[in-house]
Structures are given as structure tokens and as C-alpha cells.
Amino acid sequence: MATHKRAETLMDSVCEDMEEKPEPYFSFGIIADIQYADIDNGYNFMKTRMRYYRNSLTLLKEAVQEWDSESTKPKFILQLGDIIDGFNVPQKTSDTSLAIILAEMEKLKIPFHHIWGNHEFYNFKRKYLMESKLNSKPLEDEIGQLTINEDTSETRSDQESFYGYHFSPYPGFRFLLIDCYDLSVIGRDTMSIKYGMSLKLLKEKNPNEDLNSPRGLEEEQFVQFNGGVSGAQLNWINSVLASSDEQDEKVVVIGHLPIHLDSTDAICLAWNYKEILSALQSHPCVIGYFAGHDHDGGYSVDASGIHHITFKGVIETPPENQAFGTMYMYEDKMVLKGRGLVLSKTLHYRNGRKEEPVH
Template structure:
């Protein structure tokens, strides 16, 4: 990638590593192979690739599902997490971690808030925030979200798409009770991870949603960015546009989240993981929805990560292996469909 005077900054992106020290196995629907041990080797490859880039990324977005839920079954959650974090820490670049369903298969929210997967404190180090991030205390109904500005007029907003969820919380959480009731109303199946017969197939237990209090906070952040004429990239584990993913992978209340983002002119893109096949669309408002392919289902001979190059008028994604190259023109100056 040739450098240019207009290149503002770069950042890396990787999704759904799902490391576990177990043999390869199939996915939930028995249609795709998962390479549990090799995912660590692919992470090492990504770390090495970013380290060798002529312009090292300013930061890395890790889009969730860092280790697989099988670690909880084998009582290896903390061991596997440390093994992955040891590799991450070899790169002298800060990671920003999103939480996905596999984080909650392995850990409680209280544990995550006290762990290195809680990167919310970095927001205070990188930016003088006008709109504060939510409290990071350990009460059962808090949500994990924050925002930061790595470059003038650019902001990244990390949201918690498992704020409403039947995993990761328990009694006496009000949100847990509300979430479980909603899930059972929408999904009458005995197996709550099954979408069989559902009119809204996203209502499965391995997905989640965004609560009203978090939507209010997101609206405040984006309103502030509109006023300051910032460009905002929103980041979450679950996709929110049905044309950028299989519908079974959408956030529960994706329409509500999508409508909110579309109501703010500052939003340029929404980056997600979860759907290991990946996906892309530009919506009717020109927001780019990029769903990143999962490392866990990437064969050993390939790769699945990318580096985004941010310019005055566009972002250019340089993908590795299964991650495709894309040019994402900003809404104000966008003259053609992203390639």
C-alpha cells in the first residue's frame, strides 16, 4: 500500500478467533470445519503481518469471540485467554476488544470488566471526551461501550450487542429477566439456539440486542459528533443490516439500532464479526456495513484479517487471505459503490 500525504492513520481488524486447544470440529449446523488450534497460528500470522507493515497500525479492533466456548466445558477459559493475550501483547500496538457470545460462554460480565478484555479505560487515555462513556462498575445491568478519537474529526464507537442477552448475565439482573422473557416469546423452540420456524430468525440465544439505555447513550454520542462534524465508525460483534449477513446472525433489535445510526449524518461505517462467512452492503444512506470473516473457519493455508487505511475522502481496506479488499467512500463525497 503506497503512502500518500492524504493518509491520516491506519488500523487493523480481526474477528472470531475462537481459540481452543482441541481438535478440529464442525460448526453448529455441521456444515463448516472449525480449526480451533490453528486459529492461534493465524493470530500469530496477523500479529507478524501488522508488525512488518511499513506504517504500523495505530490500533487493532478485535471484533469479539477471542476464545471458543469449548474452553468453559474443559475448564480452560483463563488458560486459553492468557495464551491468546500473550500473542497479542507481542505487538506494540493497542488492541480494542469487543465482546461476543463466546466471551459470555467463558466468563461473567464481572470477570470481563476486571480483565484485559475491558479496554474502555483506553478511551480516557486517547481522548478528552465530551460525552462520557457509561460507568464501568460491576453492577449486573451495566453495558460495555465506549468511544475514542484517534485522529482529529474521527471517532470510533464500540457498542455492546449483548446488553440484552440470555447469556453473560444472571439473577438478580433485570436485563437478564427481560431478555429471557423476550427470547422465549420470540422463540418457542425447546432449543433456544434453533431458528426453526421463526418469523424473526435472529431471536436465538447466541445473539443479543441493545437496550434502551444504551440506545440513548449512543444517540448522545452521535449527536455530539454530528455537531462537531466528526466521522464515526461504529463497531459491534453482531451485524445490524440483513444484506451484510445471514439473518440468523443479526442483533435481536437490529432495525432499531440501524434506524438510529441512519439518523446521524456522522456515521460512515458499521464493522461487525459473528457471521464467519463475512458480508458487505452499503445501505440507502451510504453507511458501509462490513462483516468480517472469522479466523476460526479459515483453513491453515490462508488468513483472515485486514488493515484499514484512512484518507481524507475514503477508507481503503487491504485484506489478507479470505478478507477482501474494499474501498469505502465517505457519505459526503461518495461517487460510486464500494469495490
């Protein structure tokens, strides 16, 4: 009799555990800063960290194999930018290296959503990127349920347009990809208006001869390898988020550059990160912001309850380790299952009320 009761108690406990762990609505993969090049290992810009250029391809293959082996495959993968390294340029291997990386990704048979980082612009012109497989905007929803007042003047000129879109993989959830190099001197044609604006701003903030140097700067993010978001793009972001507020959606925003100081080194922030952060905090729908760029990674939750995750870079991950993750989305939280250097986390959604942000 006692054994039977013990078995019943054990079974009740198992049932309670099962009730506490419902199936996620959906999942998706995340990987950042692969920076593949067919060259020997070398040090980073500051000569402090080793970069494993060839091995990044091996780590990508392992990530693809693991995503493919999951019992319920991810609905999509977020590739957070810097897919190949700038060292491909002197080697004249940009096209070849990109083709090698994309061939591995295509083995997964699920969509990749691509962000553009500084290394995309070291290797390619914007026009090339818009016509390449790194332009995943064709995966954007044919939105009928959202009414968005977009500034169409932005899209009239290829030289001045930004790369951004949004999609909904599951009812009540939306993902918004933004262009952190909308204002930039590495991603713009030198004859474009935005190049002129960007160069003027950069030189006002950074008097150094080497514009990649933060030496003596009050605002360390104003270096050439970073960029910012234009007023027109901010208006578009606000329009998308306002519509998601009305639809009671939960939104994850994705950009290459971090926008919260506690989630990264100051030198890796977007130029106008405070403006971008303020825009996101003003919309109760936003639950998270995901970025790459800072290979050390980082995490913080801001005063409004938005989770800021900066993902570790594959390029600086030793061969015996890994750096990617799968995010599982639930009604009240998202759960990150990290691999290797990417730590697992349970992230509860903000309460949906507008709060006074504290930066």
C-alpha cells in the same frame, strides 16, 4: 530528443500517480472470531463447516507479525469478539487459552480494542470480563471536547451496566464500541433485571424448546446466541453520535453482531437490529459499522451511505489461508487491505446529509 520527452511523460505520469495517492491519516488492523481452543478440528453448530481451533492461534501469530512488519504500524487493532471458543469451558481451559491469545497480541506493542461476543459470555461472567484485559475501556479518551449527556443510572449496578466506550485516534475521527449483548440471556446474571427482560423477550419471539434453534421463526435473529441493545444504551449511543455530528467527526461503530440484513445471514443479526440501524442512520457522522459473528462475512452499503462490513472468522479459515485486514483512513474514503479471505475494498464516505433510510 524523443527519448527525453518520453522520459518526461513517464515522470509526469509517476508524479500524477503519487499525487492521486496521498498518505493516509492513520491505519488500524481488524480481526474477528479467533475462537481459539487447544482441541482437534471439528464442525460448526450446523455441521456444515470445519473449525480449526488450534490453527486459529497460528493465524493470529501471522497477523501480528504482518502488522508489525508494516512500514507504518497501525495505531490500534480492533478485535471483534469471540477471542476464545466455548469449548474451553468443558476443558476447564478458559483462563489458560485467554492468556495464550493475549500474550500473542501483546507482542505487537500497540493497543487492542476488544469487543465482547457470545463466546466471551460462554467462558466468563461479566464481572470477570470487566476486571480482565478484555476490558479495553481504559483506552477511552479523556474527553474534554465532547459534551455528552449520559444516563449515569446505567453504571450504578455492575449487573445492569453495558460495556461500551469511544475514542478518537486522530482529529476528526471517532470509534464507538457498543455492547450487542446488553440484552442477553447468556451474558447476564440470572437475578438481574436485564436477564429477566431478555428471557421474556426471547421466549415471546422464539417458542422452540431449543432457544438456539431458529426453526419456524419469523424473525430468525431471536436465538439465544444473539442479543440486543437496551434503550439506555441506545440513548447513550445517540448522545455520543450527536456530539460527533456537532464536531463534524467521522465515526465508525463497532459491535459483535451485524445490524444490516444485506451484510449477513439473518440468523446472525442483533435482536433489535432495526432500532440500532435507525439510530446510526439518523446521524450524518456515521460512516461505517464493523461486526464479526457471521464467519462467512459480508458487506453492504445502506441507503444512507453507511458501509456495513461483517468480517470473516479466523476460526473457519483453513491453515493455508488468512482472514484479517488493515484499514487506511483518508479525507474522503477508507481503504481496506484484506488478507486471504478478507477482500480489499475502497469505501467512500457518505455525503454527510441526513437521508430517508430504506432498510
